[in-house]
Amino acid sequence: MAIVNKRVSDLSKEEGDDKEFAVVVVREHPNFDEPKALDVLVPELDKFKGLEDLVTLEVQMPDGTKKDVMMRLVDFNKIAPNMDDIVKNARKTRGRLPGTRVGSNGS
Numbered sequence: 721m722a723i724v725n726k727r728v729s730d731l732s733k734e735e736g737d738d739k740e741f742a743v744v745v746v747r748e749h750p751n752f753d754e755p756k757a758l759d760v761l762v763p764e765l766d767k768f769k770g771l772e773d774l775v776t777l778e779v780q781m782p783d784g785t786k787k788d789v790m791m792r793l794v795d796f797n798k799i800a801p802n803m804d805d806i807v808k809n810a811r812k813t814r815g816r817l818p819g820t821r822v823g824s825n826g827s
Contacts, residue, residue: 727759729760729761729764730758730760731761732764740762741760741761741762742760742762742765743757743758743760744758744760744768746758748788773792773793774790774791774793775790775791775792775796776789777789777790777791
């Protein structure tokens with residue numbers, strides 16, 4: 721007697737060898753409170769459209785709460801004219817704020 725393990729796609733239920741599979745981790749989803757891993761055949765990755773043109777944003781509210789927002793680049797660019805220039809000229813998230821100096825004590 722032999723034990724045979726088969727690997728099947730979570731999407732199509734098609735069988736394949738281990739080298740034919742990718743793992744897609746669903747990190748955040750409104751209906752699930754923990755990450756989930758999907759076994760997907762490499763050709764099925766094409767079904768995940770738009771993955772390469774997403775903009776990930778962190779929104780920081782005045783009360784200190786934060787939330788992540790992901791949106792398509794084309795929609796992000798519609799928010800204001802010249803979004804590339806706006807982002808390029810925005811302040812960095814690390815380091816001192818522009819116009820501040822180290823050791824300035826107001827004197």
